[in-house]
Amino acid sequence: MEVTVNAENEEVWGGGNKPLNASYGKLMMWFFIVSDALTFTGFLVSYGFSRFKNINSWPIADEVFTHFPFLHGIDAPMYYVALMTFVLIFSSVTMVLAVDAGHHMQKSKVTFYMLLTIIGGAIFVGSQAWEWKNFIKGEYGALETRGGQILQFVDTTTGKRAAIQEFAIGVETDRATHQPSNGIWYQSETALPTVALAEVKKGFIEDENLVVRTQLLDENGQKTVLSRSESLAKVNEAVAVVEGANLVHNEYGNRLFADFFFFITGFHGFHVLSGVVINIIIFFNVILGTYEKRGHYEMVEKVGLYWHFVDLVWVFVFTFFYLV
Amino acid sequence: MAAEGHKLAIFRGLLKFKSNQQKIWGVLIFLSIVTTIEVALGIIKPESLMVSFLRMKILNWIFIILTIVKAYYIAWDFMHIRDERSGLKNSIVLPLLILIPYLAFILLIEADYIFEVMDSGFVSWNF
Numbered sequence: 001m002e003v004t005v006n007a008e009n010e011e012v013w014g015g016g017n018k019p020l021n022a023s024y025g026k027l028m029m030w031f032f033i034v035s036d037a038l039t040f041t042g043f044l045v046s047y048g049f050s051r052f053k054n055i056n057s058w059p060i061a062d063e064v065f066t067h068f069p070f071l072h073g074i075d076a077p078m079y080y081v082a083l084m085t086f087v088l089i090f091s092s093v094t095m096v097l098a099v100d101a102g103h104h105m106q107k108s109k110v111t112f113y114m115l116l117t118i119i120g121g122a123i124f125v126g127s128q129a130w131e132w133k134n135f136i137k138g139e140y141g142a143l144e145t146r147g148g149q150i151l152q153f154v155d156t157t158t159g160k161r162a163a164i165q166e167f168a169i170g171v172e173t174d175r176a177t178h179q180p181s182n183g184i185w186y187q188s189e190t191a192l193p194t195v196a197l198a199e200v201k202k203g204f205i206e207d208e209n210l211v212v213r214t215q216l217l218d219e220n221g222q223k224t225v226l227s228r229s230e231s232l233a234k235v236n237e238a239v240a241v242v243e244g245a246n247l248v249h250n251e252y253g254n255r256l257f258a259d260f261f262f263f264i265t266g267f268h269g270f271h272v273l274s275g276v277v278i279n280i281i282i283f284f285n286v287i288l289g290t291y292e293k294r295g296h297y298e299m300v301e302k303v304g305l306y307w308h309f310v311d312l313v314w315v316f317v318f319t320f321f322y323l324v
Numbered sequence: 325m326a327a328e329g330h331k332l333a334i335f336r337g338l339l340k341f342k343s344n345q346q347k348i349w350g351v352l353i354f355l356s357i358v359t360t361i362e363v364a365l366g367i368i369k370p371e372s373l374m375v376s377f378l379r380m381k382i383l384n385w386i387f388i389i390l391t392i393v394k395a396y397y398i399a400w401d402f403m404h405i406r407d408e409r410s411g412l413k414n415s416i417v418l419p420l421l422i423l424i425p426y427l428a429f430i431l432l433i434e435a436d437y438i439f440e441v442m443d444s445g446f447v448s449w450n451f
Contacts, residue, residue: 022409030416033416038424041428045427048435049435077367089355089356089359092398093351096401146451149450311398312398312403318391323362323387
């Protein structure tokens with residue numbers, strides 16, 4: 001049994017015992033990590049809940065996250081998030097090397113590895129911002145029906161997705177964005193989509209090669225593509241144009257998909273951001289020699305625990321958002 | 325935890341490292357290999373793994389198992405759980421090990437039920 005309480009020690013209750021051989025600060029960090037792990041569990045499990053509830057119509061992640069920097073128009077699913085994963089794992093390694101150097105009281109090494117960790121974290125947060133930008137901007141656009149179903153378009157000649165901005169045909173309209181200054185003063189409207197519903201409908205009717213792709217998955221796990229006549233009927237049911245994603249509408253499919261994307265990766269990104277800030281504070285403390293004077297680098301170990309936890313969470317987010 | 329108090333063997337003693345730094349690099353290589361396998365499988369999506377097993381594709385089961393393997397090595401070697409006392413180890417790991425599968429189990433079962441109701445009910449959701 002690993003119990004440290006010394007029977008001969010009269011001062012058992014006088015403090016100073018460490019039955020778990022860990023300092024107060026480290027234990028508190030572990031408490032925080034366990035509770036934060038349960039928070040992320042709550043998020044990810046509710047994502048699973050929504051996904052299982054809509055199991056036959058959930059968006060396919062490979063079709064949503066297809067961008068890679070400098071590769072415009074090339075379909076590159078997964079590569080970018082894989083890169084982000086490697087960046088985060090690597091910054092985790094530099095962190096643990098900093099902790100190890102701290103055990104040996106090597107100030108310059110701790111400084112160097114902390115700096116690398118901060119850079120890695122910053123690259124990760126930046127990558128996530130880029131990912132969000134692409135997700136919010138969208139690529140092909142879609143129509144939404146009254147029931148909130150998303151209708152995407154496929155060009156039958158190529159079998160690829162068709163962008164609404166490309167096939168829409170201009171229709172003369174006076175419709176302008178509603179501003180409180182020139183309309184009803186207590187109402188306002190976000191910017192109108194680049195193409196109007198009537199233009200998309202007109203463009204769709206003119207081009208015989210276009211068909212509608214619905215949210216529903218067939219038995220092979222692919223989205224159902226309707227025939228031309230079914231498509232024409234379906235397009236008439238559309239009530240709105242959707243470009244990109246926000247918390248209410250998204251062109252990728254189920255509305256909950258974008259909500260969970262924003263909440264889970266946003267919550268995780270916020271953790272990374274605060275981790276970077278904390279790392280910077282500790283980094284300056286290391287440079288100033290605070291821990292050299294204190295005689296130990298346990299503070300580095302504590303932020304290290306937090307940093308590894310953030311990496312650990314990303315491993316799960318990566319699996320459940322991008323892989324499964 | 326003293327600097328020299330690290331346990332330097334991973335894979336149940338199959339692989340022993342000479343120093344803690346070496347172990348860190350070794351774990352990094354292992355995690356990178358696992359991630360590469362995940363990404364490769366995610367891109368190729370082999371037909372043979374698309375078969376359903378226990379109501380989920382085998383590929384997805386592989387992803388989840390590999391994720392847990394990765395999580396284990398991050399926690400055990402990067403967060404030094406391997407070096408902690410069993411009391412601390414258990415009080416960190418056991419609550420998560422019990423609560424997370426429990427929550428996942430009840431919510432996914434419930435979601436599956438709701439899917440059945442919506443799918444076979446008399447209300448149209450597709451309009």
